[in-house]
Amino acid sequence: MTRAVALNDVDVVAIIDSAPGGGDLTDSTALCNRPAIDPANWLANNYFNSAFDYYELLVPVQTVSITHTVLATASTLVLSIVGLSITIKGQQDDRDIVLYAHNLGYVPTYMIAYNGGRLSAGQHVVIRGAGTTSQRSRCVSHDADATNIYLHEHCTSGDVDLEADTLSYEVMIFNRPVRDPDLPLLSYDNSGTGVALIDHGRIRSDRHYLRKALAAETSFDINLGPTMDINDGFVRVVTGGVVFDEPGYGGSWAGPAYVPVSGIF
Amino acid sequence: MGGSFGYRNDTTPPRFEHLDGGRVVWRSDAAPALLLPDTAWLNWSGTITCPDFIKGNAMYQGWNGVTGGSALYQGSIWSVMRPGTWGPDEPSPYNIPRILLGTIPAACNFIEVVANLTRVQSIFVFFFVAASQYQKYGAYIDPDGGCIELEGTHAWRRIFKVVMAPTDNGDGTRNVYLETYQSVKYQAKFTTDIGGNMKTDPQSYDGSATSAWYNKWTHDGDPSGWLWWLMATTGNDINSMRGGSGQPSAADTSDWTTQWTTTLSVRPGYAQT
Numbered sequence: 352m353t354r355a356v357a358l359n360d361v362d363v364v365a366i367i368d369s370a371p372g373g374g375d376l377t378d379s380t381a382l383c384n385r386p387a388i389d390p391a392n393w394l395a396n397n398y399f400n401s402a403f404d405y406y407e408l409l410v411p412v413q414t415v416s417i418t419h420t421v422l423a424t425a426s427t428l429v430l431s432i433v434g435l436s437i438t439i440k441g442q443q444d445d446r447d448i449v450l451y452a453h454n455l456g457y458v459p460t461y462m463i464a465y466n467g468g469r470l471s472a473g474q475h476v477v478i479r480g481a482g483t484t485s486q487r488s489r490c491v492s493h494d495a496d497a498t499n500i501y502l503h504e505h506c507t508s509g510d511v512d513l514e515a516d517t518l519s520y521e522v523m524i525f526n527r528p529v530r531d532p533d534l535p536l537l538s539y540d541n542s543g544t545g546v547a548l549i550d551h552g553r554i555r556s557d558r559h560y561l562r563k564a565l566a567a568e569t570s571f572d573i574n575l576g577p578t579m580d581i582n583d584g585f586v587r588v589v590t591g592g593v594v595f596d597e598p599g600y601g602g603s604w605a606g607p608a609y610v611p612v613s614g615i616f
Numbered sequence: 617m618g619g620s621f622g623y624r625n626d627t628t629p630p631r632f633e634h635l636d637g638g639r640v641v642w643r644s645d646a647a648p649a650l651l652l653p654d655t656a657w658l659n660w661s662g663t664i665t666c667p668d669f670i671k672g673n674a675m676y677q678g679w680n681g682v683t684g685g686s687a688l689y690q691g692s693i694w695s696v697m698r699p700g701t702w703g704p705d706e707p708s709p710y711n712i713p714r715i716l717l718g719t720i721p722a723a724c725n726f727i728e729v730v731a732n733l734t735r736v737q738s739i740f741v742f743f744f745v746a747a748s749q750y751q752k753y754g755a756y757i758d759p760d761g762g763c764i765e766l767e768g769t770h771a772w773r774r775i776f777k778v779v780m781a782p783t784d785n786g787d788g789t790r791n792v793y794l795e796t797y798q799s800v801k802y803q804a805k806f807t808t809d810i811g812g813n814m815k816t817d818p819q820s821y822d823g824s825a826t827s828a829w830y831n832k833w834t835h836d837g838d839p840s841g842w843l844w845w846l847m848a849t850t851g852n853d854i855n856s857m858r859g860g861s862g863q864p865s866a867a868d869t870s871d872w873t874t875q876w877t878t879t880l881s882v883r884p885g886y887a888q889t
Contacts (some may be wrong), residue, residue, distance in 0.1 A: 353644055355623065355632060366632045366644050391652055392788055394723035394886045398632065399642065404652035429744040432849055433690035434678020434831045435811045439744055458756045460728065472731070472757050473750035473765025473775075488766070490748065494755035503752040537621070545618020547634060556619025556636040562648040563888045564689065565640065572648055573887045575726050577777045578761030582701065584772050584801025590760055597773075599801055607761060610887040612643065612649055 353398065356387045357536055363387050364536045364550055366398040373518040401536070401550035406561035408615045409459065413451050414519060419489055420446075422506045422513040440484055440510035448502040449494070451522045456491075458495050464521040464571060465491075468590035471578055477516050480509055481598035487513035500524065523571075523615065525561075528553050564613035571615070576607030648889040651728060658718040658792055658882040661786040664737070666766070666774050666798055666874045667712060670698040672836045673866050674806055674843060675858040679830035689830070691856025693864040695845040697771065698838070698874075699802040704795050714793040719883035722784035727792065728883040729778045736875050742769040742844045762882075767874070771842040772800040774874070778882060793881055805839040814839065820859035829857040836866075843871055 356365045358379040367386040374381025379388055386393035390400040397403075425442040453459060463470040472494060477489040492503045500522055506513055530551035531610060540546040549558040554560075564570035572591030580587045582602030588595040589606025620635045633643035642648045674694045681687025705716040719787065720727070734753040741747070750765045751757065762778030774797070781791040808814055815832035834857070847870070853862035 353632070366689050390725075391656055391721045391884075394721060397648045397886075398644040398888070399634075399648075400650070404653060405648045405650055427744075430846065432678055432692060433680045433688045433852075435676060435692070437744065437810050442755050443746070443748060445752075449761070453808060458730075460730075461758055462760075468830060469760040471761070471763060471765070472759035486770070492751050492757065494752050494757045494766075496756065500667070501752070501755070503750075505748050505750050507748070528783070539619075541618075543618075544637075547619035547621040549634070554634070556621070556634055556641050558641070560642055560648040562640075562642040563646045573726055573885075574761045575887070577763050577779050579763035579765065579775050579777060580701070581773055581775050581797045581799045582702075584767055584799050586773050586775060588763075597799070601802075610649075610889055611889060612887065614640070614646070 356384060358384065358387060360535060361388060362536065363401055365390065365400040367393070368396045369401070370396060375520065384599065400406040400527070406460070407526045407528060408561070409453070409455075409524045412615055413522040415450055415522055416446055416517060416519050417450070417502065419504060419506070419516045419518065422487070424508045424510055424512050425545070439488065441508040443507040446504040446506070446568055448504060449499045450502050450520060451500045451524070452498060453500060453524050455495050458497055460525040460527075461495055461500050462523045463493050463500070463609050464519070464523070468593035468595070469572065469574065469578075470520065471588045471590065474588050474595060475597050476518060478598055480511070483509070485509040485511050487511065489513070489516065541562045554592065559615045561612045562614040564611040567612040569616045570611035570613045572609040573612050574607045574609045578607060580604035633819070649887040650885060652724070652884045656720065656884055658720065658857040658880070660717045660794070660880045660882070662715070662878060664776060664794065664796055664876040664878050666796060667702065668871050668873045669772070669798075669800060670700060670709065671870065672696045672698060672838055672841060672846070673861065673868065673869055674836070675834045677813075677829045677832060677857040688852050689854045689856055690852060691850040691860075691862065691864050693847045693866060694843050695847055695868050696806050696835070696841040697800055697844045697871050698841045699800045701797070701799040704793075705796040712798075714795045714797045717778065717792045717794055717880065717882060719785065719789035719791055720780070720882070722735055722788050722790045724780070724790065724884040724886055725889070726885045726887055727762055727780060729759055731757045731759055731764060732879045733757070733764070733766075733876050735775055736877055739767070739874055740845065740870055742771070743842075745769070766876070771803070771844070772798065774798040777819065778880060794880070796809060800842070803840060803842060806833075806835070806841050806843045808833055810843070821857050822859070834858040
């Protein structure tokens with residue numbers, strides 16, 4: 352039976368399926384209430400539990416267009432010995448790009464979406480002329496500090512310039528709200544338009560949380576396993592079922608299962 | 617209409633829902649993805665080691681001059697990186713043992729990882745070019761799926777993954793591991809595009825047919841892999857071919873081992889399926 356539980360003596364509010372064993376539904380020591388009291392070991396019985404943290408969106412999803420600039424070709428004579436001279440074509444460069452200034456004063460949890468999937472930490476978003484002397488590429492990772500979310504770009508040119516690319520990224524930054532000890536487990540703020548508050552005001556109806564997507568909703572995917580495979584010298588990234596191969600990848604890995612989530616758009 | 621939290625029995629099945637007007641904040645059949653609290657995080661600090669690759673060698677004898685006249689001869693020896701894939705389930709010498717980071721509740725179905733990496737030593741250049749480094753050292757990275765692409769060239773890559781064990785331990789817990797992988801692309805014969813041709817057999821000088829050596833490459837018995845490092849060259853020496861009295865030393869002092877000081881924070885999570 353799915354039911355709401357509010358146990359003031361242990362300061363827990365939850366929506367659970369009862370555990371076997373019965374007992375007084377209002378008794379925090381009853382066997383039926385174990386999913387509420389020990390939620391980490393009864394995850395599948397919990398639909399919501401105030402003991403957990405949730406992905407609360409700090410600001411609306413930020414769609415950011417970045418123009419990745421040109422990297423010129425280059426020609427460098429690296430060796431000249433009897434009967435053999437070698438010239439390297441192209442060069443490489445590392446660039447840090449501010450994707451979003453959050454100015455929080457702490458390092459937040461974040462996610463970045465790119466081209467229908469979650470951006471990996473080291474993903475080739477541009478590869479042209481693969482396998483030729485004209486090969487040029489951009490590999491993008493990302494990171495955060497107390498002020499910004501960054502892209503870290505490693506790019507290479509070939510015997511031609513790496514052209515400029517304008518790419519779109521969606522940035523999601525998540526908050527870690529804290530309880531307000533002056534508020535009860537469940538409350539309602541009827542000022543303004545009205546806000547339903549749970550867990551001492553920590554979970555609020557006027558906020559957006561990453562949650563299982565409903566039918567026809569715009570969604571994003573949480574991957575339930577590793578998103579990279581390496582085979583024959585190169586990497587495949589699969590995120591939310593979207594496949595990004597580095598040219599030369601030699602495997603057939605299908606990628607992880609995933610859960611479509613929404614609630615933040 | 618403002619926020620609400622309540623129970624509906626006019627739906628099939630009945631459900632609890634937290635609404636903001638008509639917007640579903642979450643409800644029992646659209647549950648919010650959760651992360652376990654700090655006390656359940658796995659925090660790990662240590663060193664990740666990517667082992668050296670397997671290497672052979674190639675030799676080249678260059679020739680400049682006029683047939684029948686004066687000429688210069690110079691030998692060179694190159695390290696050749698052999699193809700192969702390393703990982704926790706590969707046999708020796710390709711095995712890289714996985715590292716147990718700890719355990720999480722068995723029912724967790726995803727993990728959120730924060731990583732901070734710094735490579736602790738300089739790295740060799742690969743065919744005169746620095747290997748590509750894909751991460752910013754000392755930065756806080758939220759890698760999707762716990763996977764990070766570390767470094768690579770046009771011939772190889774290195775990655776690591778933080779993974780949940782596919783099966784639980786039978787005691788309500790599930791192991792979480794750090795796994796390191798590297799792979800060198802298969803190439804049947806190191807390229808001679810840079811000049812010269814591969815010599816036909818014999819690969820080692822037998823005292824005859826000296827003219828067949830000039831501007832030719834030889835291998836050490838296995839031509840597969842990638843020319844990546846010029847180890848040494850000789851002076852002007854007509855016998856500077858493989859097996860000749862002046863061949864360059866085949867001692868390979870290179871070491872592609874890299875080590876990364878790493879801190880990881882693994883946050884167990886659960887998303888309703």
